[in-house]
Amino acid sequence: xxxxxxxxxxxxxxxxxxxxxxxxxxxxxxxxxxxxxxxxxxxxxxxxxxxxxxxxxxxxxxxxxxxxxxxxxxxxxxxxxxxxxxxxxxxxxxxxxxxxxxxxxxxxxxxxxxxxxxxxxxxxxxxxxxxxxxxxxxxxxxxxxxxxxxxxxxxxxxxxxxxxxxxxxxxxxxxxxxxxxxxxxxxxxxxxxxxxxxxxxxxxxxxxxxxxxxxxxxxxxxxxxxxxxxxxxxxxxxxxxxxxxxxxxxxxxxxxxxxxxxxxxxxxxxxxxxxxxxxxxxxxxxxxxxxxxxxxxxxxxxxxxxxxxxxxxxxxxxxxxxxxxxxxxxxxxxxxxxxxxxxxxxxxxxxxxxxxxxxxxxxxxxxxxxxxxxxxxxxxxxxxxxxxxxxxxxxxxxxxxxxxxxxxxxxxxxxxxxxxxxxxxxxxxxxxxxxxxxxxxxxxxxxxxxxxxxxxxxxxxxxxxxxxxxxxxxxxxxxxxxxxxxxxxxxxxxxxxxxxxxxxxxxxxxxxxxxxxxxxxxxxxxxxxxxxxxxxxxxxxxxxxxxxxxxxxxxxxxxxxxxxxxxxxxxxxxxxxxxxxxxxxxxxxxxxxxxxxxxxxxxxxxxxxxxxxx
Numbered sequence: 001x002x003x004x005x006x007x008x009x010x011x012x013x014x015x016x017x018x019x020x021x022x023x024x025x026x027x028x029x030x031x032x033x034x035x036x037x038x039x040x041x042x043x044x045x046x047x048x049x050x051x052x053x054x055x056x057x058x059x060x061x062x063x064x065x066x067x068x069x070x071x072x073x074x075x076x077x078x079x080x081x082x083x084x085x086x087x088x089x090x091x092x093x094x095x096x097x098x099x100x101x102x103x104x105x106x107x108x109x110x111x112x113x114x115x116x117x118x119x120x121x122x123x124x125x126x127x128x129x130x131x132x133x134x135x136x137x138x139x140x141x142x143x144x145x146x147x148x149x150x151x152x153x154x155x156x157x158x159x160x161x162x163x164x165x166x167x168x169x170x171x172x173x174x175x176x177x178x179x180x181x182x183x184x185x186x187x188x189x190x191x192x193x194x195x196x197x198x199x200x201x202x203x204x205x206x207x208x209x210x211x212x213x214x215x216x217x218x219x220x221x222x223x224x225x226x227x228x229x230x231x232x233x234x235x236x237x238x239x240x241x242x243x244x245x246x247x248x249x250x251x252x253x254x255x256x257x258x259x260x261x262x263x264x265x266x267x268x269x270x271x272x273x274x275x276x277x278x279x280x281x282x283x284x285x286x287x288x289x290x291x292x293x294x295x296x297x298x299x300x301x302x303x304x305x306x307x308x309x310x311x312x313x314x315x316x317x318x319x320x321x322x323x324x325x326x327x328x329x330x331x332x333x334x335x336x337x338x339x340x341x342x343x344x345x346x347x348x349x350x351x352x353x354x355x356x357x358x359x360x361x362x363x364x365x366x367x368x369x370x371x372x373x374x375x376x377x378x379x380x381x382x383x384x385x386x387x388x389x390x391x392x393x394x395x396x397x398x399x400x401x402x403x404x405x406x407x408x409x410x411x412x413x414x415x416x417x418x419x420x421x422x423x424x425x426x427x428x429x430x431x432x433x434x435x436x437x438x439x440x441x442x443x444x445x446x447x448x449x450x451x452x453x454x455x456x457x458x459x460x461x462x463x464x465x466x467x468x469x470x471x472x473x474x475x476x477x478x479x480x481x482x483x484x485x486x487x488x489x490x491x492x493x494x495x496x497x498x499x500x501x502x503x504x505x506x507x508x509x510x511x512x513x514x515x516x517x518x519x520x521x522x523x524x525x526x527x528x529x530x531x532x533x534x535x536x537x538x539x540x541x542x543x544x545x546x547x548x549x550x551x552x553x554x555x556x557x558x559x560x561x562x563x564x565x566x567x568x569x570x571x572x573x574x575x576x577x578x579x580x581x582x583x584x585x586x587x588x589x590x591x592x593x594x595x596x597x598x599x600x601x602x603x604x605x606x607x608x609x610x611x612x613x614x
Contacts, residue, residue, distance in 0.1 A: 005412070005419035007104055009185035017149045017178050018106050019099035021213040022049060022072060024586040025156065027096045028600055031055065031071060034091030035080055040125040043075035043103055048091060052159035064136040065090060067109050071155065073143060075103040075122055078546040079611035081603045084578055090134045095603040099211065100540050109137060110144035149174050166592055173335055176217040179225065181207065184216065191414035191423045195475040198403045199316055202309040203230045204423070206413040210537050212334050212585050219332035223283060229312050233282040233303040234325065236261060238275050238296040239377070245342070246276070247349040248373030253323060253391060254279055257304060260319045265301040278375060279325055279389050281313070287330045291383055310405055310467050313338045314392065326390040335589050340388035343512045344489040345376035348390055351488055351506070358502040360457035365482030366450035367395050395470070395484045402475050403484060406466035410537045422541045428478050436542040441553050442480055444535060448557040450483045451530060456566055459497025459519050461526035463490030465533045492522040523571050524599055528583040536605055548610040555606060572606050580604045
């Protein structure tokens with residue numbers, strides 16, 4: 001699988017961002033695209049993405065398409081996911097294209113003259129399909145490689161009514177993603193061993209989110225371009241107790257940690273009545289000083305060293321074993337500001353204590369990392385979210401077992417792994433199709449049996465993307481034993497189903513975004529996290545997407561888990577439901593939202609069948 005690994009880091013990073021951007025634009029129907037099979041030994045066909053102005057034209061394009069109508073052209077390894085609509089005379093309409101479908105070459109049409117060099121074979125094969133009458137591109141047309149990430153973004157947004165400030169903000173986020181991705185490709189991490197400490201795996205990500213164009217963005221004022229996000233310092237701030245909402249045994253942990261920090265600095269920590277000490281990420285200190293009155297930031301030599309997990313804002317502190325700290329940080333990672341709402345601070349400890357023990361799960365194959373305590377500054381929510389801390393109890397694997405965040409297993413590009421080989425193939429020695437198929441079948445079966453029942457029986461949809469799910473392995477045999485799920489802030493819950501199934505009338509804060517009005521409204525978020533961004537990634541990495549084998553496995557195991565009469569069965573497995581509501585990352589960004597979900601119809605990948613080329 002060619003993923004751009006052979007490119008220099010700068011070009012490789014540009015392709016990583018551009019491929020994700022194009023994937024979102026096409027899959028979210030922000031731009032229309034056709035698939036054209038071509039005669040080439042390097043690619044199965046080409047994705048022809050049409051320009052912005054074409055979106056306003058009739059769904060069936062009757063006229064010839066010209067040079068100005070084409071946004072970009074990308075050669076593909078295999079056919080993308082096609083729409084179930086009749087073939088247009090220009091090609092087969094595309095419903096979903098994934099960055100892994102793409103060869104690391106993105107073209108735009110360019111005018112040339114008769115004296116220009118002849119295109120290479122791949123470009124000739126593409127141009128051979130772009131002929132009259134459906135295409136009228138001019139006599140001297142060639143394919144040129146795209147100019148860059150920002151230029152492609154500007155080309156897309158030029159024809160849209162997008163606020164200039166938002167347009168520039170997104171441009172900066174794309175540039176930030178390019179910067180940090182280039183750094184990762186210039187100095188890639190090593191792939192850890194199966195029995196390496198879980199934090200080694202957390203810090204081994206090479207590219208991160210599989211489809212978000214701002215997947216590596218780290219946008220924050222006055223942060224050095226070489227800042228080490230994985231090794232922050234945790235500082236301490238004294239706050240009047242009257243200004244904090246505390247949940248759980250928060251003060252059993254943090255004052256003790258602050259005392260360790262003070263002792264290490266050779267200082268005495270004063271006991272100030274009616275105050276509480278709050279932990280804070282070192283990068284958040286200027287933000288806190290600016291936004292909050294009545295607080296006292298302790299001396300900068302009173303700190304503890306931390307190790308950041310893959311999410312960056314959740315850290316392990318060696319001086320506080322068994323507990324992770326999730327801290328508000330005023331940094332945009334991807335396109336979301338990584339603060340923590342008062343909703344999350346209130347919800348986690350109460351849900352952990354009152355509901356988690358009652359959930360319908362097989363505790364042999366699924367564990368939930370609970371959140372025993374939290375603290376949040378009282379006040380206006382949009383300000384308070386900048387000063388919040390959540391304590392998470394870490395799963396402690398028994399002897400002979402190890403824990404690996406799934407997102408790390410799905411990475412490629414480690415310096416000690418051959419190009420194009422994923423970490424999961426490398427560390428588990430999945431070097432034959434039989435091994436890959438056996439592993440994938442077990443993974444999908446256990447994932448369905450572990451993560452689907454809470455939705456079916458309790459109306460609780462975990463945010464089961466690969467960064468929130470950890471795989472448990474037997475370190476001797478490499479056998480997958482089960483999963484751990486974490487982060488209670490992104491759940492979707494139908495209160496009626498939860499109440500009926502647990503006998504507990506759990507109270508949510510008014511307007512909490514985790515609440516849905518119906519059970520069916522929990523399905524889209526669960527599909528997006530578990531199917532679209534988690535299982536699809538593994539199915540593709542192990543070579544079981546284009547032959548349809550991985551999706552057959554998923555249909556089989558979902559069919560075994562979901563009862564005939566449950567509405568989820570019809571929503572996902574009903575033959576008439578060829579589309580599902582898909583979460584739109586770029587539409588959300590263009591609308592300036594991140595907490596409210598924006599959905600549009602996506603192909604239902606659970607029902608995917610291999611495309612038949614014509």
